Amino acid sequence: MTSTPDNGVIIIIVTGTIALLLMVVFGLSFIVYYHKRRRESIQEKQILQENYQHELLQSQIEIQNQTLQQIANDLHDNIGQLLTVVVMRLNSLEDEVIGVSQQQSVQQTRELVRTIIADVRTLSKTLDHDTVRRFGLLPCLSLELERIQRAGRINTQLTTMGEPYLLGEQTETVLLRMTQESLNNALKHARATKLHVMADFNVDSFSLTIADDGQGFSVQEAIARQLHESGAGLNSLFRRAGMLGGTCTISSPGTGTKVHIRLPRN
Incomplete structure (x- = not known):
């Protein structure tokens, strides 16, 4: 004659099985959540690092633009004006010299200075941040290459x-x-x-x-x-x-x- 387990034992077995399954599910959920958070943390660190590098490089570019802007202003306002004065002096000197060879030498020097003035003006434009904003990339590239071309080499x-x-x-x-x-x-x-x-x-x-x-x-x-x-x-x-x-x-x-x-x- 076989004996059947009473209801209390069945309830204990079922309850234990459910508890065990819940523990397994909880454990798996915790592992999945842990790896998900770990990936998110790594991604957040990467994003922070990329943002930091971006802001650092952005600051470097802004500092460079400010520096180049100042150089462009100095080239245009100071050096350009001084070279213009040199041309005026050479014009006066040409009237004062008598010999043909001396006059030719003055003329050649004057043309050389004028070429330098044109190069300085072009360089000041390509260094100026506003030039890119006003005219765009292609005209600035063309201007830069024309400046190099004028050197003749x-x-x-x-x-x-x-x-x-x-x-x-x-x-x-x-x-x-x-x-x-x-x-x-x-x-x-x-x-x-x-x-x-x-x-x-x-x-x-x-x-x-x-x-x-x-x-x-x-x-x-x-x-x-x-x-x-x-x-x-x-x-x-x-x-x-x-x-x-x-x-x-x-x-x-x-x-x-x-x-x-x-x-x-x-």
């Missing part, structure tokens, strides 16, 4: 692809500064004879390429240099592109260097 070219559209004042200012830095690197180190800037206005992205035909360099070696050494500015190019939500790649296979900046179109 390097041929420059600006190529535009696609239908141009506005990128925003801050973005265009940063792109101009990145281009100026890349061009300056090519002039100082590459021994280039040609500089080519290409602006490609795609439907969903914008890309800017600065290429030269110089001697090239080791990109990895330059990136690894310390802050006080030449080449540390390459990291600045990467950071600025990242601040704009894009990328910057630099290739130098041995002959020529190409800086390629790509931004998504917002």
Whole structure:
């Protein structure tokens, strides 16, 4: 004769099973919640770090713009005026000298000073933040390349692809500064004879390429240099592109260097 468990035992077993299941569910829920919070915490830290880097770079750009603005004003108001006075003195000197060779020398010097005045005015415009706001990126790039072309040693070219559209004042200012830095690197180190800037206005992205035909360099070696050494500015190019939500790649296979900046179109 078999005995059947009474109701009290059944209730205890059922209650224990339910309690055990609840404990398992609670444990799993706690583990899931813990990992979710951990991921959220990591993401929050990453966002805070990115915001900090963005604000730091933004402050650096604002300081640079203010500094360049002051330099532009000094070039235009002080140096430009002094060079104009030099031209006036040369005009007077031309009337005073008698010999033909001396007059030619004065004329050549005067033309040289006038060329310097034109370069100073162009440089002051490209350094002026308001120039980008008023005229946009492409005219500023053209102005910068014309200034380099007037030196007579390097041929420059600006190529535009696609239908141009506005990128925003801050973005265009940063792109101009990145281009100026890349061009300056090519002039100082590459021994280039040609500089080519290409602006490609795609439907969903914008890309800017600065290429030269110089001697090239080791990109990895330059990136690894310390802050006080030449080449540390390459990291600045990467950071600025990242601040704009894009990328910057630099290739130098041995002959020529190409800086390629790509931004998504917002």
